Amino acid sequence: MQHMDSLLNACANLSAYEQGKQMHAHILKFGFLSDVFAGNSLVNMYAKCGSIEEASCAFSEVPHRGLVSWSAMIGGLAQHGHGQKALQLFDEMLEDGVTPNHVTLVSVLYACNHAGLVSEAKRYFKTMKKSYGVEPTQEHYACMIDLLGRAGKLNEATDLVDKMPFETNSSVWGALLGAARIHKDVELGQRAANMLFTLEPEKSGTRVLLANIYASVGSWEDVAKVRRLMKDGKVKRNPE
Template identity: 75%
Template sequence: MRQELDSIKQHYRQSSNPLLACSLIDAYGKCALLEDATRIFRECLIVDLVGFTSMITAYSQSGQGEEALKLYLEMLDRGIEPDPYVCSSLLNACANLSAYEQGKQVHVHVLKHGFMYDNFAGNSLVNMYAKCGSIDDAERAFSSIPERGIVSWSAMIGGLAQHGHGKEALRVFNQMLKYGVSPNQITLVSVLCACNHAGLVTEAQNYFRSMKELFGFERMQEHYACMIDLLGRAGRLDEAMELVNTMPFQADGSVWGALLGAARIHKNVEIGQRAAEMLLILEPEKSGTHVLLANIYASVGMWNNVAKMRRLMKDCNVKKEPGVSWIEVKDKIYTFIAGDRSHVQSEEIYAKLDELSERLSKAGYIPKVEFDLHNVERDEKEKLLYHHSEKLAVAFGLIATPAGAPIRVKKNLRVCMDCHTAFKFISKIVSREIILRDINRYHHFKDGSCSCGDYW
């Protein structure tokens, strides 16, 4: 593909055709070749709305949301008016970054230019607000869409599912059916996910078993993965394994990953080892398998096995994906990793963590040291836990945002049990809502509890 695109690029340089340039930018972007896409964009003699839209979309699809937003500002400086498509790409960029404030600013542009009645922009607004942790804003955006099609309904159901509002998601699904909108297979994935995040096992089983009869389509791998994940999280690991063994196609990484995650939750070494064995065959390059299995071993005190997993990772040159957390403050995204001291306000951040540590101890919080993989003394484990990336982001949020304002944090991995416990205490101690988006779902910590009900 790269050679074909480079050949087309040579043709473009000979003809300087702006339409060909936009097609190249789009193609390079979809292939994650952003440097090539950017080079073509900057070489264009004619830079118009189509060119900017192509480049902004390429940045957005590749997870370069900040670059997309910068380019949008450059577009406005050049006097180029936006259209619904470029606004939709920007909203998707904000969604990927969990950039709530910047997303609201794009929403203002949507209103200013009269795009609220455009389904394309409306659907992106629903998706953006849901992924930025504000399901109320998502519902308002959803209500403003004049003609809600399957994409609109699926976006709303999916947003409610990720926020743990399982029963509300099912209510919206039933409302969709009453309006005569037929679901597709992706909608049913969202419905099963909604049941999964809320622990609605019976409801999920009913939809799963009657999918063909009610809606006329066969179950896909994703539907099986959702059901296996749901049964596993609910502690019904034997049923989950039976479903794996009887499904009409070979289980893929998502299925075995769901089983491994469930085995970690319920400390089931046997199933954890079986799932990890299959994942190491199917996805040998992913470090998460080694880490989750090591977590299972650590949770039951099998430190020799933890050490073996570490040696295996080293021998296979597998590196653990670092935990990274993001927080948006005053239209800027700040990134943290565990033990990070690169921030200009590091001293204040760590001072805030020390202050919180004392208040947490008085409130009855006990660090979950059993979930730390390092075979070191308890004091050292506690120190390592206190310096997790999401705790650093929350501490920064406490010193950098107005009193009482919600703190919105995104993490690239599943939030750890210790941070989850700590945030429940912190939300009550400081009287703040903490909204955390991890790789699986959203957690709303408020007044000492989490919206997930400790089920995630």
């Protein structure tokens, strides 16, 4: 059965839905469906492949649902745009007496992000250590920064970046650059782009987004300068 679990997890990581379905058929054939590990693996595979209905069916058949099965189902719902359903399931998990871990709470923040639930996300983020004993990780900070940026709360997002007890990485600055583009914030766009030029100098998408921000406010000279940098294959820290 361990080999079957490994194969299902491989299918999940590769989003290989058809192969996962074949594994499911074998599990049914050999009577392994009552196995908790097999059930968890099926939920994880279907959820990651985006087949939420089948993930939900597999989830309902898992005997003695534990943290792994709850987290897989909540994560699948959150990842595929079912934010409200993910949060409802999280409440059910708590009612069932299961304590979330850092992975579950990343999915919860992700669900809040997709559902536009800013105040709820702030509450989960601020109370996660006190309520569940989970210290916020870099991934939790990145989720919150992305959420605040998308919601137009750019000052709060940058404040959180400055307060992070970790080195900021490209996912954080990428989220801020995306937010700056959405909300036409040139100053934040320049700051984020400059950091990304250092962290990922080979990534052309940064220059494209920066040019888009300049274009959105009619700063055509800056657009032209960024495009020249793209053409030359060079990046300066501060386009002038």
